[in-house]
Amino acid sequence: MANILRKEAFIMPEGMVYLDGNSLGPMPKGVPDRVATMLRDEWSQMLIKGWNKAGWMALPEQVGNMVGNLIGAPTGSVVMGDTLSIKVFQALASAVKMVPDRRVILSDTGNFPSDLYIAEGLVGLLGQGYELRTVAPEEVISAISDDVAVVMLTEVDYRSGRMHDMKAVTKCCHDNGSVMIWDLAHSAGAIPVDLHGSNCEFAVGCTYKYFNGGPGAPAFIYVRPDLADTVEPALSGWLGHRQPFDFDLNYTPAKGIERMRVGTPPIIQMAALEVAMKVWDGIDIQDVRAASVALQEQFIAEVEANVPQLTLASPRNSAVRGSQVSFQFEHGYAAMQALIDRDVIGDFRAPDIMRFGFTPLYLDAADVSRAVAVIKDVMDNDLWDNETYKIRARVT
Amino acid sequence: MANILRKEAFIMPEGMVYLDGNSLGPMPKGVPDRVATMLRDEWSQMLIKGWNKAGWMALPEQVGNMVGNLIGAPTGSVVMGDTLSIKVFQALASAVKMVPDRRVILSDTGNFPSDLYIAEGLVGLLGQGYELRTVAPEEVISAISDDVAVVMLTEVDYRSGRMHDMKAVTKCCHDNGSVMIWDLAHSAGAIPVDLHGSNCEFAVGCTYKYFNGGPGAPAFIYVRPDLADTVEPALSGWLGHRQPFDFDLNYTPAKGIERMRVGTPPIIQMAALEVAMKVWDGIDIQDVRAASVALQEQFIAEVEANVPQLTLASPRNSAVRGSQVSFQFEHGYAAMQALIDRDVIGDFRAPDIMRFGFTPLYLDAADVSRAVAVIKDVMDNDLWDNETYKIRARVT
Numbered sequence: 001m002a003n004i005l006r007k008e009a010f011i012m013p014e015g016m017v018y019l020d021g022n023s024l025g026p027m028p029k030g031v032p033d034r035v036a037t038m039l040r041d042e043w044s045q046m047l048i049k050g051w052n053k054a055g056w057m058a059l060p061e062q063v064g065n066m067v068g069n070l071i072g073a074p075t076g077s078v079v080m081g082d083t084l085s086i087k088v089f090q091a092l093a094s095a096v097k098m099v100p101d102r103r104v105i106l107s108d109t110g111n112f113p114s115d116l117y118i119a120e121g122l123v124g125l126l127g128q129g130y131e132l133r134t135v136a137p138e139e140v141i142s143a144i145s146d147d148v149a150v151v152m153l154t155e156v157d158y159r160s161g162r163m164h165d166m167k168a169v170t171k172c173c174h175d176n177g178s179v180m181i182w183d184l185a186h187s188a189g190a191i192p193v194d195l196h197g198s199n200c201e202f203a204v205g206c207t208y209k210y211f212n213g214g215p216g217a218p219a220f221i222y223v224r225p226d227l228a229d230t231v232e233p234a235l236s237g238w239l240g241h242r243q244p245f246d247f248d249l250n251y252t253p254a255k256g257i258e259r260m261r262v263g264t265p266p267i268i269q270m271a272a273l274e275v276a277m278k279v280w281d282g283i284d285i286q287d288v289r290a291a292s293v294a295l296q297e298q299f300i301a302e303v304e305a306n307v308p309q310l311t312l313a314s315p316r317n318s319a320v321r322g323s324q325v326s327f328q329f330e331h332g333y334a335a336m337q338a339l340i341d342r343d344v345i346g347d348f349r350a351p352d353i354m355r356f357g358f359t360p361l362y363l364d365a366a367d368v369s370r371a372v373a374v375i376k377d378v379m380d381n382d383l384w385d386n387e388t389y390k391i392r393a394r395v396t
Numbered sequence: 397m398a399n400i401l402r403k404e405a406f407i408m409p410e411g412m413v414y415l416d417g418n419s420l421g422p423m424p425k426g427v428p429d430r431v432a433t434m435l436r437d438e439w440s441q442m443l444i445k446g447w448n449k450a451g452w453m454a455l456p457e458q459v460g461n462m463v464g465n466l467i468g469a470p471t472g473s474v475v476m477g478d479t480l481s482i483k484v485f486q487a488l489a490s491a492v493k494m495v496p497d498r499r500v501i502l503s504d505t506g507n508f509p510s511d512l513y514i515a516e517g518l519v520g521l522l523g524q525g526y527e528l529r530t531v532a533p534e535e536v537i538s539a540i541s542d543d544v545a546v547v548m549l550t551e552v553d554y555r556s557g558r559m560h561d562m563k564a565v566t567k568c569c570h571d572n573g574s575v576m577i578w579d580l581a582h583s584a585g586a587i588p589v590d591l592h593g594s595n596c597e598f599a600v601g602c603t604y605k606y607f608n609g610g611p612g613a614p615a616f617i618y619v620r621p622d623l624a625d626t627v628e629p630a631l632s633g634w635l636g637h638r639q640p641f642d643f644d645l646n647y648t649p650a651k652g653i654e655r656m657r658v659g660t661p662p663i664i665q666m667a668a669l670e671v672a673m674k675v676w677d678g679i680d681i682q683d684v685r686a687a688s689v690a691l692q693e694q695f696i697a698e699v700e701a702n703v704p705q706l707t708l709a710s711p712r713n714s715a716v717r718g719s720q721v722s723f724q725f726e727h728g729y730a731a732m733q734a735l736i737d738r739d740v741i742g743d744f745r746a747p748d749i750m751r752f753g754f755t756p757l758y759l760d761a762a763d764v765s766r767a768v769a770v771i772k773d774v775m776d777n778d779l780w781d782n783e784t785y786k787i788r789a790r791v792t
Contacts, residue, residue, distance in 0.1 A: 011440040020444045027440035032432055035664070039431065043610055044407040044423035048416045048741060056611055083659025085633035086482060093521055109645060114634030114659070117647035121632035125489055125521065134645065208660065214439055215452055216662035236517035237481035238510030247746050249505060249530065251513035263479025263510070264604065266612035266665045268431070345444065350643050 002287045006361045009279045010212070017371045019346040022186060022324050022357030025212030030275040038271040050267075059270040060218070060239075060261055066277040067207065067220050070285055071184060072194040077225050079257045080273070081265055084185060084206040084219040086235070088118045088152070090260060091202040091221060093234030095150040095179040096126070098201070102149035103129045106178075110137040110157040115183055119152065137162065141172050148178045155193070156186035156322030159349045161314040163191070163322055166198045174199065185209065188220075190292065190323035190359075192285045195222055210323070210359060211280075213273035221260050228256045237262030279361065291360035292323045295368050299325055299356065302372040309379045313353055324357045334389035335378060342383075344374045398683045402757045405675045406608070413767045415742045418582060418720050418753030421608030426671040434667040446663075455666040456635075456657055460616060462673040463603065466681055467580060468590040469618050475653045476669070477661055480581060480602040480615040482631070484514045484548070486656060487598040487617060489630030491546040491575040492522070494597070498545035498574075499525045506533040506553040511579055515548065533558065537568050544574045551589070552582035552718030555745045557710040559587070559718055562594045570595065581605065584616075586688065586719035586755075588681045591618055606719070606755060607676075609669035617656050624652045633658030675757065687756035688719045691764050695721055695752065698768040705775045709749055720753045731774060733785035740770045 010026045012018060018026060042054040051057045060080040068078035081087075092105065105119050116134065123130045135143040137157065144151060151173045156163050166182060173180040180200040187193050189210030195203050203222040207213035223231055233253055238244050239261040242252045253259035297318060303310055310327035329335055329352060336348040346356040356371070378384055406422045408414060414422060438450040447453045456476040464474035477483075488501065501515050512530065519526045531539040533553065540547060547569045552559050562578060569576040576596040583589050585606025591599055599618040603609035619627055629649055634640050635657040638648045649655035692714060699706055706723035725731055725748060732744040742752040752767070774780055 011436075012443075013441050016443075018443060024444045024446075026443060027435060032435045035431060035435065036428060039423060039428045039610075039668075040407075045409050047408075047412075047414060047422060048420045048743065049736070050420075050611060082478065082482065083633070085659035086478065086631065089631060097521075112634075113643050113645055114637070114640075116645055117632045117634065117637060120647045121628075121630055124628065124632075125493075125630055127522075128524065206660070214435075214664055215446060216660045216664070216666070218662075219659070232517075232520065234517055234521055235482065235485060236513045236520075237479070238508075238513065241510070241513060244510075245746070247509050249509055249512055251516045263481035263615070264602070264612045266614075266662045268610055268612070268664045268668055269662045270612070272435075272664055340445070347444065350641070 002284060004283050004287045004291055004360055005364055006279060010362045012362065016343045016345060017367045018362070019344065019356040019358070019371060021359035022190070022209050023347055024208055024215060025210060025359070026362060027214065028212055028276045028279050030278065031214065031272045034271055034275040035268060038268060056267045059267065059274065060265050061258065063270060063274050063277060064220060064257070066274070067188065067211065068222070070280060071188050071203070072196050073222050074196055074225055077228065077257055078220050078222045079260050080218040080220050080270065081261055082219055084204060085114055085118050087204040087219045087221040088115050088183065089122060090233065090235045091181045091204050092119055092122050092150060092152060094231050095181055095202060096130070097232050098179050099149035099177070102147055103131055104148045105130070105132050106140070106143055106148045106151045107132065107134050108137045108140050108153060109134055110162065111154045112158050112183065112185060115152065115154060137164070140164070140169060144172050144176045144178060146176060148176060150179045150181060152181040152183070154183040154185060156191070158186055159313070159353050159355065160326050161322040161324040163320045166200070170198045170200045186322050186324070191289050200224065201227060207273055211273070212276040214269065214276070217269055217273045218266060223257055223260060231259070233259045235262045239263065288360055292358045293318045295358045295360060295363060295365065296321065296325050298365055299358070299368050299372065302369065303327065303375065306372060306376045307379050310354070323359070324355055326353045326355045328352050329354055331384055334386065335384035337389035338378045338384040338386065339374060342374050342378065344371045398680060400679050400683045400687055400756055401760055402675060406758045408758065412739045412741060413763045414758070415740065415752040415754070415767060417755035418586070418605050419743055420604055420611060421606060421755070422758060423610065424608055424672045424675050426674065427610065427668045430667050430671040431664060434664060452663045455663065455670065456661050457654065459666060459670050459673060460653070462670070463584065463607065463616050464618070466676060467584050467599070467618070468592050470592055470621055473621050473624065473653055474616050474618045475656050476614040476616050476666065477657055478615055480600060481510055481514050483600040483615045483617040484511050484579065485518060486629065486631050487577045487600050488515055488518050488546060488548060490627050491577055491598060492526070493628050494575050495545035495573070498543055499527055500544045501526070501528045502536070502539055502544045502547045503528065503530050504533045504536050504549060505530055506558065507550045508554045508579065508581060511548065511550060533560070536560070537565060540568050540572045540574060542572060544572060546575045546577060548577040548579070550579040550581060552587070554582055555709070555749050555751065556722050557718040557720040559716045562589070562596070566594045566596045582718050582720070587685050596620065597623060603669055607669070608672040610665065610672070613665055613669045614662060619653055619656060627655070629655045631658045635659065684756055688754045689714045691754045691756060691759060691761065692717065692721050694761055695754070695764050695768065698765060699723065699771065702768060702772045703775050706750070719755070720751055722749045722751045724748050725750055727780055730782065730785035731780035734774045734780040734782065735770060738770050738774065740767045
């Protein structure tokens with residue numbers, strides 16, 4: 001297995017074991033210089049000319065290809081922009097128009113809630129009997145009935161890490177004449193994704209988790225290449241127009257994936273993300289997966305051997321688990337606060353999930369053992385039993 | 397009149413006369429340091445804790461209040477996020493739901509085309525007889541008929557600078573039972589806007605023009621305070637939820653303007669924008685307007701006295717002209733390229749508009765005279781008559 005550890009590529013606090021890269025990745029070392037250059041040499045000196053001269057206008061597709069390379073998407077099928085919620089809306093709105101005689105959007109209760117909120121909002125806008133139907137994750141396949149227009153799922157459950165079988169679900173969806181949308185929020189940069197092989201029509205995801213693009217980094221959207229010239233973008237923005245600078249009064253979508261662009265891209269964030277994506281040069285995502293599984297197996301074994309207070313909430317079978325491990329503990333919120341104060345950073349998801357992400361670009365076996373030692377100390381000595389921890393407002 | 401010239405607050409190329417701040421403002425001097433600090437001390441050291449500890453989560457409202465102060469919006473009625481196109485979509489989608497028995501969105505041909513594209517996309521999504529109706533700017537008031545659900549206009553025409561009468565149009569819109577949306581793209585930071593006084597329901601705008609927030613800086617949306625607790629956000633995202641961290645499966649909108657937030661805000665861009673907004677501390681927008689009008693009047697007088705080849709395309713009456721002056725010239729594209737090569741930066745808008753923006757925070761009378769001298773030289777000596785200028789791909 002190739003060595004993919006790149007600790008030197010990130011700037012992180014000394015002594016911290018960061019098990020929350022599945023929420024916000026750490027800062028790649030190259031970011032401050034690239035951003036400073038972008039500000040000093042591009043924005044301040046080129047001003048409006050930067051759109052051409054510094055290549056800003058091309059960044060959404062250029063960075064989209066870097067992301068595409070790591071999720072099995074062909075060149076030219078991924079474009080960056082907006083936030084994940086917006087891209088979910090755009091994929092959904094485009095997808096329902098492809099199956100005009102059906103009215104159901106099917107999702108599951110393991111989806112990230114905001115994907116469901118966005119669907120709820122779209123259903124409210126569309127009226128006309130449109131419906132969001134939500135079933136338990138294990139019931140998705142049997143729920144793909146002939147009134148389902150679109151199946152929208154997140155591949156990796158944000159709480160437990162449980163994975164859907166992308167190919168099997170997509171096939172079942174297609175056999176039923178439905179359109180498939182995958183949310184790769186917890187997949188991209190964490191596990192091998194074969195978008196092209198899955199044959200799904202749409203995929204979306206974010207880049208501030210495993211791709212380390214920074215807080216609020218741009219999202220991405222994938223459209224299957226055979227559909228890219230015909231799909232209706234729904235959010236029909238200026239930069240998705242075929243000739244934005246003709247200032248036509250009518251919208252004509254651009255060819256290909258460019259039509260999924262909407263407004264002016266956030267260039268400072270794009271510059272940071274582009275540098276972050278370069279950390280992945282020469283890295284095979286299969287090696288990342290193997291290293292992640294090894295770290296997770298070590299973590300589960302050490303926690304179970306040393307911290308009987310915690311109960312595994314993730315699938316035990318690593319083949320159906322993403323790149324995170326969750327444990328249940330009644331006072332999980334307080335316990336996570338105690339860990340964070342001791343520089344072991346994971347996060348809490350209501351009602352009782354302590355979540356730990358594994359990111360082998362900057363985590364190794366020694367980090368895992370250190371984290372488990374701190375967890376053991378917190379649990380054995382009830383260090384979480386502290387009023388401050390119990391009442392502290394939750395934000396992440 | 398108070399002196400509002402703040403040249404020292406911006407970093408710009410030596411010798412350039414920048415008349416394109418209505419497209420992309422220059423970089424405020426404080427931006428690189430603030431962004432570097434945000435990267436080094438916040439993202440890299442706080443990681444996920446930055447959302448709370450560095451106050452990232454509150455930035456969209458905090459910066460929204462800074463913007464609100466300059467457009468006559470009460471505290472708590474403006475929030476930042478996404479792009480202007482997305483905010484146009486959100487305002488429109490929310491607005492049509494407020495008038496369920498009508499089907500027409502009324503706009504004008506002087507609107508920025510992408511506002512019309514977004515409306516076209518929404519109409520396509522809604523079906524059910526929804527229609528985008530577009531009339532000439534001078535016909536808007538007479539076109540507000542009883543089938544009009546929403547009137548959506550840009551206050552200042554992006555080509556000519558012609559202004560709508562915000563109060564008169566809004567009153568007529570309301571007398572007709574329609575909902576009013578103003579796009580302030582070319583107003584915010586350029587002219588005094590009395591949003592609260594106008595009584596409009598929604599307003600949207602961008603911050604990379606007169607507010608100098610940088611390429612792709614976040615957009616803003618205003619909702620009239622009496623509606624903020626009842627309006628349907630349409631793009632119902634995670635951070636517009638009342639309790640995002642409860643991870644409910646159902647969407648419950650937050651109270652007030654927060655419900656118009658959608659996904660994770662772009663924190664690097666927000667940090668840059670926050671610094672850019674601080675340049676406005678102590679500045680009265682009425683003084684900015686007076687200085688802008690003086691520069692524009694000087695520019696028109698000097699051009700008309702010295703450059704007969706150009707024909708004024710903006711209203712001659714400064715009371716109905718925003719903060720830009722446009723001239724028509726058959727070879728306007730080539731001529732603008734020739735000016736840009738000589739460090740007088742304006743921009744071109746098809747088919748024949750040479751556009752010059754006036755931004756008295758970093759422009760003075762001497763700059764205007766220098767620009768006119770270069771324009772005269774380019775025109776008198778046919779310096780635009782150059783194949784390179786004629787064929788160069790247009791981007792801005």
